[in-house]
Amino acid sequence: MTVSSAPGKVYLFGEHAVVYGEPAVPCAIERRATVTVDARADDHIRVQARDLSLDGFTVEYAGDTAERPDVDVPEGLVDAAMGYIDAAVEQARDAADAPDAGFDITVESEIPLGAGLGSSAAVVVAGIDAATRELGVELSKDEIADRAYRAEYDVQDGQASRADTFCSAMGGAVRVEGDDCRRIETPNLPFVVGFDGGAGDTGELVAGVRDLRAEYGFAADTVESIGDIVRAGEERLYDADPDSEPTADLLAELGRLMDFDHGLLEALGVSSRTLDNMVWAAREAGAHGAKLTGAGGGGCIVALDETPETRTALRYTAECRDAFRAELDREGVRVESSGDGTAAADRGDA
Ligand SMILES: Nc1ncnc2c1ncn2[C@@H]1O[C@H](COP(=O)(O)OP(=O)(O)OP(=O)(O)O)[C@@H](O)[C@H]1O
Ligand SMILES: C[C@@](O)(CCO)CC(=O)[O-]
Ligand SMILES: [Mg+2]
Incomplete structure (x- = not known):
């Protein structure tokens, strides 16, 4: 049995525009998806995903033929769920050159689904890590990131x-522009997350921006402007001392850019009334800045505030279901236990 976990993330800025080659800066947060994988003697895949709905479900199937004896949730939800896990299994089989490997898989997660905190990426990254280790193959973090990307790309119809x-694989703050992915050192940014209890469909939201961008030059300009915001923000990050607390100037400037980014995302149609209300509640509570995070449509906002004020204000905001401080996760994917159940040693970066 192998257990691996991987973190979710918030976007400091750059979501959506990153799909069109602009840079983005997501930051891993200390909320994890944990995937337990047990190799089977046959080629069946059995999945337990209790967080997927209020009831949770179990699915067992072999090859492409789904047999769903215990399913009590809508079929579309099951298909959506199985897409990411299937894709992770395919990547693990391919990496280990074991096309017929079967697994019992359990997914547990602290990351709300479809809420902009990267639950899909965390499940895929942890799943590929656990399943390949279970087959005796140890991939570098870079290889896991690459295979996880291919899995998300397939499930999201090429829109990822x-x-x-x-x-999720590397942890920390990262900068991504097309295929160029790197970690960047930043001071500990005081993220506060507000969650409206809802979700958005990443594929649909990305498709909406794609259509707007194709129809209107000014929508394409808006996407480019988000890239400009990221370029301005990263300059400030590179100037900052990663080993010190962030200065008031840095927080003020990053906050201003987050506010600007949210305005442009709103213009691109990916915000919602509840996300906007939480953004305004955070700003009025004194946050340096606030924006939606991830695909949008519903789910989470992220604000910058080193005091408890924003969290408290969000908790008193009608549209907000949950508000919490999100610490930067610097570890990325990690193995929790493997083989005989002993905690495995840390793996270095590739
Ligand atoms: N705990 C879980 N168990 C099983 N599947 C999960 C779990 N968490 C996430 N998933 C899979 O990820 C899908 C949600 O991914 P989606 O990309 O829509 O949202 P997200 O990754 O949470 O948000 P975003 O991409 O905006 O950051 C779920 O429909 C499911 O397929
Ligand atoms: C909306 C998006 O930019 C982020 C979703 O968390 C999509 C993607 O980058 O694949
Ligand atoms: Mg996702």
Whole structure:
């Protein structure tokens, strides 16, 4: 049995525009998806995903033929869920040259689904890590990030950037521009997350921006302007001392750019009334800046505030279901236990 976990993320800025080759800066946060994988003697895949709905479900199938004895959730949801896990299994089989490998898989997660915190990337990254280790293959973090990207790309019909999967695999703050992915050192940024209890469909939201961009030059300009915001923000990050607390100037400037980014995302049609209300509640509470994170449509906002004020204000905001401080995760994917159940040693970066 092998257990691996991987973190979710928030976007400091750059989501959506990153799909069209602009840079983005996502940051891994200390909320994890944990995937337990047990090799089977046959080629069946059995999945338990209790967080996927209120009831959770179990699916067992072999090859392409789904047999769903215990399913009590809508079929579309099952298909959506199985897409990411299937794709992770395919990547692991390919990496280990074991096309007929079967697994019992359990997914547990602290990351709300479809809420902009990268639950899909975390599940895929942890799943590929656990399944390949279970087959005796140890991939570097870079290889896991690459295979996880291919899995998300397939499930999202070619509409995915490398940002979420690279960030989840490597941990920390990262910068992604097309195929160029790197870690960047930043001071500890005081992220506060507000969650409206809802979700957005990443594929649909990305398709909406793609259509707007194709129809209107000014929508394409808006996407480019998001890239300009990221370029301005990263200059400030490179100037900052990663080993010190962020200065008031840095927080003020990053916050201003986050506000600007949210305005442009709103213009591109990916915000919602509840996300906007949480953004305004955070700003009025004194946050340096606030924006939606991830695909949008519903789910989470991220604000910058080193005090408890924003969190408290969000908790008193009607549209907000949950508000929490999100610490930067600097570790990325990690193995929790493998083989005989002993905690495995840390693996170095590739
Ligand atoms: N705990 C889980 N168990 C099983 N599947 C999960 C779990 N968490 C996420 N997933 C898979 O990820 C899908 C959600 O991915 P989606 O990309 O739509 O949202 P997200 O990754 O949470 O947000 P974003 O991409 O905006 O950051 C779910 O439909 C499911 O297929
Ligand atoms: C909306 C998007 O930019 C981020 C989703 O978390 C899509 C992607 O990068 O694949
Ligand atoms: Mg996702």
